[in-house]
Amino acid sequence: MLNLSNVSKAFTGRVLFEDVTLTVNRGDHVALVGPNGAGKSTLFSIILRKQAADTGVITLERGATVGYLPQETAAVGDETVLEIATGGAGRADSDPSLAPRAKRILSGLAFREGDFERRALTLSGGWVMRAHLARLLVSAPDLLMLDEPTNHRDLESLVWFQNYLKNYAGALMMISHDRAFLNKLTDSVLEIRHQRVNRYRGNYDDYLRQRADREARHLAAFTNQQREIAALQRFADRFRAKASKASQAQSKLKQIERMEKIAAPEAADRHIKIKFPQPPRGGRRGVTLSGIHFSYGTLTVYRGIDFEAERGQRIVLVGPNGAGKSTLLKLLAGVLSPSAGGRSLGHNVSAGYYSQNRVEMLDLKRTVLEEASDLNPPLPELTVRTVLGSFLFSGDDVFKRVGVLSGGEKSRLALVKLLLNPPILLLMDEPTPHLDMASFDALIGALTQYDGTLIFISHDVYFIRALAKTVLNISAGQLTHYAGDYDYYLSKTRADDERAALVAGEKISNLQPADAQPAADNDAEKKVSIFKTREQKKQEAREREERAKLRRAAAADVQRVEEEILQLEARQKELLAELQNPVTFDHQRHLEYEALTLNLEEANERWLSALARSEELA
Secondary structure, eight states, X not given: OEEEEEEEEEETTEEEEEEEEEEEOTTOEEEEEOSTTSSHHHHHHHHTTSSOOSEEEEEEOTTOOEEEEOSSOOOOOSOBHHHHHHTSTTHHHHOTTHHHHHHHHHHHTTOOGGGTTSBGGGSOHHHHHXXXXXXXXXXXXXXXXXXXXTTTOOHHHHHHHHHHHHTOSSEEEEEOOOHHHHHHHOSEEEEEETTXXXXXXXXXXXXXXXXXXXXXXXXHHHHHHHHHHHHHHHHHHHHTTSTTTHHHHHHHHHHHHHSOOOOOOOOOOOOOOOOOOOOOOOOSEEEEEEEEEEEETTEEEEEEEEEEEETTOEEEEEOSTTSSHHHHHHHHHTSSOOSEEEEEEOTTOOEEXXXXXXXXXXXXXXXXXXXXXXXXXXOOHHHHHHHHHHTTOOGGGGGSBGGGSOHHHHHHHHHHHHHHSOOSEEEEESOOTTOOHHHHHHHHHHHHHOOSEEEXXXXXXXXXXXXXXXXXXXXXXXXXXXXXXXXXXXXXXTOSSHHHHTTHHHHHHHSOOTTOOOOOSSHHHHHXXXXXXXXXXXXXXXXXXXXXXXXXXXXXXXXHHHHHHHHHHHHHHHHHHHHTSTTTOOHHHHHHHHHHHHHHHHHHHHHHHHHHHHXXXX
């Protein structure tokens, strides 16, 4: 449906990518990844014909439609939410089936029925983007292009959105830093790296494994060829002056010339390891809420709740949109005051609160470097600049005035300031938007080192899994603690979908017991009811036992293949070391390495299948 042939693009002499050739067919779900500035959004713009390529040809199937969701807020006029979703005023009148479809999609994206006729001008930017997303889903273009589509989504609407896209009939191309989202939806990954675009089949985790294998094979092949060239050159240098050997020496030189040279491997992306400052020591108790009542006008959010967090705890707040997660975080931070009850901090505990509003605390007249360096105690400039670089402020960017930064840049700068001078109690509301993968990893690295109390909200499953050691589910004004990490929470909620698990607490609490029966009018009806319930329980027990057997067998398959992979990887590592050593290098080892690499790829595929089966039965 979409074809790119030899497409290249450069800005001010810097090549972003060149000779890009690829095809996207109907039904393809493609992720576009790469470091910040690699050219992901530029490639999107070229496909959308908002920019021109320097070279190459882009063709779209005749009659095919394209829809695009930008990362930033779309413009709005005086239209209602429903008018945006249906594509404009009057569209629903001309197509009677359009409005019901739009309403279903708006509901899936967490709009309430009362929101449909609201003017878009009264909504926040995030809700406006949801309305425009609904418009795209209603129109169902043949090619749907999404730039950071998980921004501005709550967990519950993300569950719906993810499931909707799984079954999307058209082609999808998306830019996202949300690894769990990409793993669920993509069947191939386009990586822009070192001015080239490479395609990998599978989801994001598959891409990481395949790229590592590809780089290892490339390095081995390059090393082997360089070793062969060196040996031929040594022979030529040694014997070219001898008449009896001169022809052989010349033959060796020609052999080198005829070789199809393997390009040297590109330098690996730098992963900066930073030692972040730590907060001062405080008491064992971090923060306590006692008997908290809180309302927004007539809307009661909490009635008499208690909460306590100790030093070193890492707690993620989960629950449906509007349950009160951000409200609880603001109560913990002291940003909101309860109508009853009290908040107290532990001995010597300071609190730091990160939200999008935190950018208001920045001095707009300072440079980025000056603002980041405003610390007590001060830190070396090299440390500050290193951290700024890991959060996308590099080179002359550090001398920009804070006032000229975009909203995302200001958010990242506020994040840097918080990490360079961390409090004992760190409260974070959705810290990962506006970060590329490298900065995302840098944030995880910083928070992994952090030894204070961390309480956060995130819809990013990868981020939650990396950091959370305790889960607090918030639903209908009630707090439910899960004294374990994310996987423990999954097992307790018995949710099949990773994202659905984050809101499953509410859904489970609303379900009636499986054996609940209507009240009977007489004893005979009661006996029938009880008999049926017992039979149901027996059947359910048999089904659970059968499922448990299948689950154990699947888990055993996963473990068996994992052990096989570990053995293959160990041998691969040995062979690679031998091939890189001139003393132990030989052609037979090279052949064994190539065969082993193929076996390892096949074992990884079997492992993925076994793991998928195991997860289905979990």
